[in-house]
Amino acid sequence: MKNMTKLSSEEYIRYNRQIILPEVGEEGQEKLRNAKVFIAGVGGLGSVSAYYMAAAGVGAVKIADRDRVNPDNLNRQILHHSQDIGKPKTASALEKLRQLNPHCHVQAVQEEIREENIMEFVGDCQLILDATDNAETRRLLNRASVSKHIPFIYGGINGLNGMVTTFIPGETACFECLFPHKAVEKTSVAVLGPVAGLTASVQSMEALKFILGMGGLLKNRLLYIQCSDMTFKEINIRKNPDCNICNTAKKGEI
Amino acid sequence: MSRYVDVIVNGFNEKVPENATISFLITHFKEGDADLIVEHNGQFVYPQKYAAATVSAGDRIEFINPNFGG
Numbered sequence: 001m002k003n004m005t006k007l008s009s010e011e012y013i014r015y016n017r018q019i020i021l022p023e024v025g026e027e028g029q030e031k032l033r034n035a036k037v038f039i040a041g042v043g044g045l046g047s048v049s050a051y052y053m054a055a056a057g058v059g060a061v062k063i064a065d066r067d068r069v070n071p072d073n074l075n076r077q078i079l080h081h082s083q084d085i086g087k088p089k090t091a092s093a094l095e096k097l098r099q100l101n102p103h104c105h106v107q108a109v110q111e112e113i114r115e116e117n118i119m120e121f122v123g124d125c126q127l128i129l130d131a132t133d134n135a136e137t138r139r140l141l142n143r144a145s146v147s148k149h150i151p152f153i154y155g156g157i158n159g160l161n162g163m164v165t166t167f168i169p170g171e172t173a174c175f176e177c178l179f180p181h182k183a184v185e186k187t188s189v190a191v192l193g194p195v196a197g198l199t200a201s202v203q204s205m206e207a208l209k210f211i212l213g214m215g216g217l218l219k220n221r222l223l224y225i226q227c228s229d230m231t232f233k234e235i236n237i238r239k240n241p242d243c244n245i246c247n248t249a250k251k252g253e254i
Numbered sequence: 255m256s257r258y259v260d261v262i263v264n265g266f267n268e269k270v271p272e273n274a275t276i277s278f279l280i281t282h283f284k285e286g287d288a289d290l291i292v293e294h295n296g297q298f299v300y301p302q303k304y305a306a307a308t309v310s311a312g313d314r315i316e317f318i319n320p321n322f323g324g
Binding site for chain 1: 288289291293296297298300301302316318319320321322323324
């Protein structure tokens with residue numbers, strides 16, 4: 001049931017700097033309040049996107065992660081503080097997000113995302129924000145996105161580089177159009193904090209634009225951010241006619 | 255005896271055999287990532303096309319390693 005009530009005076013004040021944007025306005029703020037977003041992972045990318053979703057007044061945010069906070073997470077996972085070491089990441093995230101914005105309903109699930117639970121995790125969320133740390137989980141998110149017909153905002157980081165694109169079922173390529181192979185898992189990638197911040201900020205912007213019904217999304221454009229020389233390059237992508245996941249003829253086999 | 259042509263690979267001028275395939279270049283330049291992204295003259299190349307797609311003089315090829323960290 002959507003919350004159709006007008007914004008309260010407290011909400012007007014809190015979100016004033018975005019409500020005065022013509023692209024947002026009162027109507028847009030109500031759309032954000034009625035929105036439900038699934039954030040897969042609250043590590044480097046998820047820390048930033050969860051903060052921005054809550055801060056913007058997204059009404060409901062569902063977060064999932066299997067890990068506990070480690071000391072070597074803290075250079076980039078800015079939702080987690082020194083005193084959180086050893087805590088489940090979702091509990092740490094929940095605490096901070098509630099402090100940031102008590103109006104945002106946060107649902108935290110401390111569990112690994114697997115084939116058996118992915119559909120339930122995504123539930124009735126209207127978009128998937130990717131903040132996972134491996135290709136395998138991204139494949140599951142992609143399948144949920146295609147099957148539920150909701151956008152999947154991919155973001156990935158490695159070293160000084162980041163990548164973002166917005167996959168929209170029926171309109172754009174999907175994750176497996178680009179990456180049909182099973183990647184060899186890499187553990188403990190090197191990364192400098194702002195690379196995660198930059199990448200997740202682009203993803204967050206994409207999420208808010210989608211909720212607000214704005215154009216200009218990264219559709220069929222893979223943004224490749226190289227912080228070593230601060231270049232932002234776009235790679236044109238297209239649906240892969242041989243894709244096993246989003247090819248219309250093969251749908252239903254997921 | 256095959257002819258060699260000048261192409262640009264990841265920003266560098268390289269001489270490669272005329273009509274070399276993307277598959278050949280991946281091996282030649284020792285690109286090892288299974289999920290490698292290949293861009294040929296500004297267009298993404300599907301992995302299933304690597305064996306058939308050939309390069310010509312002046313082409314630009316970019317090999318980009320995917321980012322899967324989070």
